[in-house]
Amino acid sequence: MANKVKINVTVNGTQYEREVEPRLLLSDFIRKDLGLTGTHVGCEHGLCGACTILMNGQAVRSCTHFAVMADGADIKTVESLGTMDNLHPIQEAFMEKHALQCGFCTPGFLMTAVEYLEGNPNPTDEEAREAIDGNFCRCTGYENIVEAVKLAAKKMADH
Amino acid sequence: MKPAPFDYYAPTTVAEAVEKLAELGYAGKVLAGGQSLIPAMNFRMARPGALVDLGKIKELAYIKPQADGSVAIGTMTRDTAVEEDEFIRKNFPIVAETVSYIAHKQIRNRGSFGGAIAHADPAAQIPALAVLLDAKLKVLSTDGERWEDAVDFIIGPFMTTLEPQELLAEVVIPPLPANCGCSYQQVSRQKGGYAQAAAIAKVVMDGDKVKDAQVVLFSVGETPIRTEQPNKVLAGMVPSTELIESVAEYVGANECDPGTDLHGTEEYRRNLVKVLVRRALLDAIERAKK
Structure with missing residues (x-):
């Protein structure tokens, strides 16, 4: 088994510290580990754009990143945009x-x-x-x- | 999660990175922007035993104008940073123009300039650009540094002279001469998709006559292809449309090696090459005159 790696990420303003397997995709980390299922997973190889998030303010595909690569990053998902009563x-x-x-x-x-x-x-x-x-x-x-x-x-x- | 398990290292200095690569040998693989490698790992077409992630090495991301007019680009400089850089846009407009054709914004935000050359995808823009502009590559290992021309560095599809313990650290693009014009031309099925054929031209004019005409093709062979016919025919000549047409015809027939796949036949792609070489040369000459 590969080494687990400790990461610190800020997602929608909340800081998370987690231990993850290096092969865990950032998209799966966001959905499964953090329960933020607004980020959708389509093709999982960087074609469809469904999993797009903001990483340090830039739009990126979360399926072409490992969660470990987001260590220290500021991430925003669709959940950061608005609420049912107050849409973006x-x-x-x-x-x-x-x-x-x-x-x-x-x-x-x-x-x-x-x-x-x-x-x-x-x-x-x-x-x-x-x-x-x-x-x-x-x-x-x-x-x-x-x-x-x-x-x-x-x-x-x-x- | 789909990729096979691997060990992960995230050095923060170049020295640490090359040491780790030396230790890992054939088990190790450099992770740059990851926009090609990670999809390949998701499919398990690539199963490296260990990744050395360059993402935390700040000293590898820079664009530095040099005293001789060349520009040094650190291997981890993201495509978007290159595309939007003022110095590049002013002095190497073809670099910004070519990079803008790479995939989509979300990918250019993360894809790295040097990583694309080390990956040597025959359908990728930056390796072809590096060949056209005579880029020099700085390669580091625990044994020190070596320099290689991009044209010698790329030896096959996804194959370079890079040894497992080596790291492509910097790309140096020499200054463009005076009266030089460049042009990027491609045909792809959709915006941001892989080109079915592409040509980048660089023409230097001397008054009405061509002094030097270089065209590099990609996506139509195993590596970027530096063509010979354009300069052979056009150097020293006033570039008439007939001459350019004959050059384009020759290159399409003799200087590329496209395959047939579900997006197009070999015959179709040879015809695209002909059209794109013509467009690239005409546009580059026009720009060189300005």
Whole structure:
């Protein structure tokens, strides 16, 4: 058995100290060890973007990281965005524009859009499409997601 | 969890890292950004006995302009950092442009510049770019350092001259000459997907005439391919569209080795090479004149 490694990570503002096997994927650590099942696991090899989280403020795929690589990192998952009573502007925009059907891919889109909109507050259609090119949605055909990203930008500017 | 078990080490200095690699020998494998290695491990196509993670070695992530106009890029510099760096964008725009074609933002945020060269994926952008720009690579081990040209370093698909105890530490890109223009061209099934064929051109002009014309292809052979025909035909010539067309035709027919897979046939890819070499040369010449 491989050596276990002690890690310290901050997830959504809470600090966790855990001992993990090196091969434990960050996505599985977030879901199973921490019980934060908002992060969805799709392809598990870096294609679909469903497991996107923020690591030190940058959007990354949690399935292409081992939990040990997140030692010392500040992580934000979809649970950090809003609550049922107080949605994040991006969540509101996705709801208003019907940007989801089954919802499986949505957490990844939201976390990708959060990072993007912080640096690009006023995206064109083209830019909004490019921003989400690393995320798969198998239901919507993307049109409403693009609309939602643009609406979210507006909402965040007015916020 | 899907990867096979492995031992994990996270050194914080280069000295510790090379010592650990020397100790592990063939059991050890360097973990850089992990954006290629970890998917391969998830599929258990790769089953290293131990990983030496470079993620905590701060001294390996930097972009340093050198006195001679070259730029030194630390192996752990993330793709996004290279893409967004002001010095790179101004002095080596082709580097930022090429990096922007790598996969998606989430992957560029973590993928590393040196790691991509050490991985030597024949469909990857950075190894081809390193060959085109005559990059020099600094390789470290407990025996000291050695330097190698990128073109000699990459010897096959996913194969380099790197020994198990060695670490690719730095990539140095020499300055681009005056009146130089570069262009990146690819065709892929979707944005961010692997290129079915790609070409990067670097052209130096002398007035109306071509002084030097280099084109490197990738995704159409076992390694990045440094083509010979463009410079053979174009050097010293006024680059007419007929000449460029004939060069592109020749390269597509003779200087690449694409395979057939479910995304495209060999014939189709040879045709893509022809089209992309033409586009890359025309664009590079145009930029060189500016």
